[in-house]
Amino acid sequence: MDKRGRRRTLSEQAILDAALGLLAERGADAVTVRGIAARVGVAPNAVYTYFPDKAAVVRGLAEHLLGRVDHDRFADASQPWRDRVRALALELRAELLAHPGSVHLMLGHPPDGPHTQAVRETLLAVLVDAGLGPSDAAEASYLVNVHILGAVAFEAAAPPEDSDVAAGRFRWGLDRLLDGLAARVATGGAEPAAGNAP
Amino acid sequence: MDKRGRRRTLSEQAILDAALGLLAERGADAVTVRGIAARVGVAPNAVYTYFPDKAAVVRGLAEHLLGRVDHDRFADASQPWRDRVRALALELRAELLAHPGSVHLMLGHPPDGPHTQAVRETLLAVLVDAGLGPSDAAEASYLVNVHILGAVAFEAAAPPEDSDVAAGRFRWGLDRLLDGLAARVATGGAEPAAGNAP
């Protein structure tokens, strides 16, 4: 094993932690290469030893956030599928809202690492459990993701007077959405409601 | 009328047009104060005579885009409400997608000008026509907006191999969403589907 060269004084994790701290304490605009470097006590360009560019750091950050959700809690097939989707959606929303600006970072640089895919697959599995066909389940998974990210982005951009209002809107929309999916399940993939078939 | 002082060589419209051109031709990153100024043939800081800062320019830009949608087409109450919402959503999506990066600008600096409110109110009116109560109509309007902005942002961030796929996903999700709203209409505001009432 060739392990020549100066030892690293940091790790990718240390950099991500610093970035996460900046994000939590001073918002998305404070997540800057120079800021991260200063926080870990290193010259700005040392960061480029661990990540090729800032976008990669941000993607790593998003991955880190997604890694915090506990998937096993939603695998329990004895629970109704609606409850499981609701719980997952609410947890994701909470995770994103806990770090102001994280949605912007995600929307700007879409992550596609293992944690991201794990979340997608967990959601997909629940929807298949619900009785959706493979194709429908994929579309539904996409739909739920859009609602989560879209709602949080909206909320972050224009925070309402009362944050309970935002939570209420999120849940209301989610429930309508689940109603639509339930109807799809009930009719087995045909057009469920009146009249707009192609 | 006191009209003393040097004549303006530009107008706010000229600046917004320049910004829109930049956005269309070279993407959201090219929408910069210096770029706009260069395009209208003026020093960078001359822009600050017309707008207090860059955020205001971007808000104006978003307003400009929203102003392009034709509201009257959706006011025809003889058409089914689902078709009207679908048409509005599809038109908004097309308008946003026609200008890459506009969603990011909107999500970054939420607009709240007259055109923005007009769109909201048009949508609200359709939903009231559909039979939703005032409160439900407001929530539903928010939900539809979230789906449009969220889906377009998703699509802009991670463009799929085939753009028809994205259009299909958008419509599929929108239809599920409308199914959910239809169920709400049918039950008159009570919990429509099985079992998740608070």
Place this chain on the structure above:
DNA sequence: CCTCGAATCTGTACGATGTACAAAAACTGT
């Protein structure tokens, strides 16, 4: 042990960005 190569970190620098400040320029009513 001692040197050589390789990996990492620092110093410095460039171009771009948003925008503040003061001076110049262009216009209008008196």
Place this chain on the structure above:
DNA sequence: ACAGTTTTTGTACATCGTACAGATTCGAGG
């Protein structure tokens, strides 16, 4: 013609991402 007012410009600063070259520091092979 003058004075006042507004717009435009010139210059400047702080901050950003990041490229490049040199200094530093290590492990492995002689």
